[in-house]
Amino acid sequence: MVYEFRLPDIGEGVAEGEVVKWLVKEGAVVRENDPLVEIMTDKVNVEIPSPKKGTVLKLMAKEGEVVKVGQVLLVIGETGEQTTTTAATPSILEIPTPSQAKTDIVVPTPSAPAEVEKPKEILATPATRKLARDLDVNLSLVQGTGPGGRIIDEDVRRFKKSGGKVLAVTAPASEKGGGEERVPLRGIRRKIAERMIKSKRTAAHVTHVDEVDMTEIVQLRERINESAEKRVVKLTFLPFIIKALIPALKQYPYLNATLDDEKEEIVLKRYYNIGIATNTAQGLLVPVLKDADHKSITQLAEEISKLSERARTGQLTLDEIQGSTFTITNVGGIGGVFATPIINYPEVAILGLHKITKRPVVKDNQIVIRDMTYLSLSFDHRVLDGAMAAEFVNVIKQCLEDPKLLLLETE
Numbered sequence: 001m002v003y004e005f006r007l008p009d010i011g012e013g014v015a016e017g018e019v020v021k022w023l024v025k026e027g028a029v030v031r032e033n034d035p036l037v038e039i040m041t042d043k044v045n046v047e048i049p050s051p052k053k054g055t056v057l058k059l060m061a062k063e064g065e066v067v068k069v070g071q072v073l074l075v076i077g078e079t080g081e082q083t084t085t086t087a088a089t090p091s092i093l094e095i096p097t098p099s100q101a102k103t104d105i106v107v108p109t110p111s112a113p114a115e116v117e118k119p120k121e122i123l124a125t126p127a128t129r130k131l132a133r134d135l136d137v138n139l140s141l142v143q144g145t146g147p148g149g150r151i152i153d154e155d156v157r158r159f160k161k162s163g164g165k166v167l168a169v170t171a172p173a174s175e176k177g178g179g180e181e182r183v184p185l186r187g188i189r190r191k192i193a194e195r196m197i198k199s200k201r202t203a204a205h206v207t208h209v210d211e212v213d214m215t216e217i218v219q220l221r222e223r224i225n226e227s228a229e230k231r232v233v234k235l236t237f238l239p240f241i242i243k244a245l246i247p248a249l250k251q252y253p254y255l256n257a258t259l260d261d262e263k264e265e266i267v268l269k270r271y272y273n274i275g276i277a278t279n280t281a282q283g284l285l286v287p288v289l290k291d292a293d294h295k296s297i298t299q300l301a302e303e304i305s306k307l308s309e310r311a312r313t314g315q316l317t318l319d320e321i322q323g324s325t326f327t328i329t330n331v332g333g334i335g336g337v338f339a340t341p342i343i344n345y346p347e348v349a350i351l352g353l354h355k356i357t358k359r360p361v362v363k364d365n366q367i368v369i370r371d372m373t374y375l376s377l378s379f380d381h382r383v384l385d386g387a388m389a390a391e392f393v394n395v396i397k398q399c400l401e402d403p404k405l406l407l408l409e410t411e
Contacts, residue, residue: 001077002057002075002076002077003051003052003054003075003076003077004072004075005036005050005051005072005073005074005075005076006069006070006071006072006073007039007048007067007068007069007070007071007073008048008069009069010039010041010046010048010069010318014041014042014069014318015068015069016041016066016067016068016069017039017040017041017046017066017067017069018039018040018041018064018065018066018067018186018187018190018191019037019038019039019061019062019063019064019065019066019067019073020037020038020039020040020045020063020187021037021038021063021163022036022037022038022059022063023035023036023037023038023047024036024037024056024059024074025056025059026056026057026058026059027055027056028055028056029053029054029055029056030050030053030054030055030056030076031050031053032049032050032051032052032053033049033050034049034050035047035048035049035050036048036049036050036056036073036074037073037074039067040187040188040191041318042191042318042321042322043188043191043192043283043285043286043316043321044316044317044318044320044321045314046318048073050076052076054076054077054078055076055077055078056074056075056076057074057075057076057077058074058075059073059074060072060073060074060075061073061074063163064163064184064186064187122139122140122151123144123146123149123150123151124139124144124150124151124152125150127153128151128152128153128156131153131156131157132151132156135156135157135160137156137159137160139151139156141159142155142156142159143155143159162184187282187283188280188282188283188284188285189282189283191283192283192284195344195345196342198345199342199343199344199345200342202261202345203259203343203345203348203380203382204380204381204382205340205342205343205378205379205380205381206378206379206381206386206389207340207341207376207377207378207379208376208377208379208386208389208390208393209338209374209375209376209377210374210375210390210393210394210397211372211373211374211375212372212373212374212375212396212397212400212401213361213363213370213371213372213400213401214237214356214370214371214372214373214400214401215370215371216400216401216402216403217237217240217371217400217403218356218371220240220403221235221237221240224297233298233301233302233305234301234305235297235298235301236301236304237332237353237356238276238300238301238304238328238330238353239297239298239300239301239304240297240400240403240406241328241351241353241396241400242274242289242292242300242328243297243300243399243406244395244396244399244400244405244406245274245292245326245328245351245396246272246292246293247395247399247405248392248393248395248396248399249272249325249326250272250293251392251395252388252391252392252395253268253269253270254266254268254348254383254384254388255326255348255349255379255384255388255389255392256268256269256272256325256326257269257325257347257348257383258325258346258347258348259346259348259380259382259383260346261346266348266383269325271291271293271325272291272292272293272325272326273288273289273290273291273292273323273324273325273326274288274289274292274324274325274326274327274328275287275288275289275324275326275327275328275344275347276288276289276304276307276308276327276328276330277327277328277329277330277341277344278307278308278311278312280311280312280314281312282314285311285316285321286321286324286327286344287307287308287310287311287316287320287321288307288320288321288322288323288324289303289304289307290323307320324344324347325347326347326349326350326351327343327344327347327350327351328350328351328352328353329341329350329351329352329353330352330353331352331353331354331355332353332354332355332356332373333355334355335355336354336355337354337374338352338354338374338376339352339354339376340352340376340378341376341378342378343378343379343380348379348380348383348384349377349378349379349380349384349389349392350377350378350379351375351376351377351396352375352376352377352378353373353375354373354374354375354376355373356371356372356373357371357372357373358370358371358372359372375393375396375397377389377392377393
């Protein structure tokens with residue numbers, strides 16, 4: 001008897017996941033709770049354990065493939081058993097419960113042996129062959145880009161890095177021309193692409209930009225840095241921005257909302273979970289700072305630091321990237337004047353932060369040097385009008401230019 005292991009429900013609202021990496025091979029013997037496969041859903045990778053012991057008879061999905069909840073991932077049984085399971089995705093009504101997942105097997109009639117194909121000639125130097133052995137790479141699957149189709153070290157490393165996928169590559173660029181490399185749209189990058197295009201196609205994007213005098217905040221940050229450093233906290237400007245953001249969200253609740261397109265309802269949120277767009281080596285992740293209105297400056301700084309580190313090391317849980325009511329994206333550390341961020345749909349607005357630079361400005365009829373920055377608010381014009389967006393940014397601006405309004409905890 002074989003057991004068809006199907007993709008389980010691994011999170012609220014999650015209907016599918018991408019096979020990032022198989023942790024077992026066909027023929028491997030697994031025990032109960034041994035990790036089988038790494039699945040990415042909603043930008044978080046989750047290891048799926050084996051529900052029982054046995055031999056992996058067949059893997060039903062390829063790395064990079066998107067599978068639905070309830071779809072067969074692999075088949076487990078006894079060594080030598082046969083399976084006729086196909087990878088077809090069942091409908092919701094066809095998804096069995098775990099107790100129903102065992103299936104009798106019909107052993108197919110052996111077919112005549114196929115004609116043996118002549119193995120292709122492999123052109124590679126002894127050094128390249130040794131590299132392939134060290135990296136556990138089958139040279140017969142590698143496409144060579146060297147002279148005459150010879151496999152070079154770079155081909156072996158590229159093949160290994162791709163996870164064993166045969167990629168379309170071109171020969172190295174010559175002195176007179178360039179080359180091409182095809183990179184699969186997979187993992188977090190594919191999820192980002194799906195989210196961005198859905199947001200752009202659905203929300204009516206408009207961006208409002210204003211400049212803010214950050215001089216007082218810069219000085220305040222310098223004064224409280226010493227106490228923050230005692231707590232081993234990297235105090236950035238982000239906690240101050242969040243502190244200024246909360247009263248604006250409370251005064252204008254339509255900014256702290258989502259739009260339910262199916263029910264045609266604007267859902268006003270009475271809690272304040274702030275998404276923090278974080279750049280990682282894998283792509284953009286948005287960990288969520290829960291109940292931000294109940295946290296002090298130092299508490300915000302500590303939690304931002306922890307979430308950012310977990311994002312960069314790939315340790316975020318599904319709960320840590322869900323439930324945001326408003327998102328902030330900060331490109332100030334990279335450069336540029338200002339940008340027009342894309343809304344984190346189904347939210348209705350996102351605030352872009354930019355670099356703080358010293359600029360000459362007019363203050364009290366005098367030209368003075370101040371620490372200035374730009375804030376850019378992208379909002380969904382289906383829900384908000386330009387006047388409300390401008391008034392919202394004005395509240396943030398007032399709080400940042402007069403830090404006493406923030407009621408900061410500096411101890």
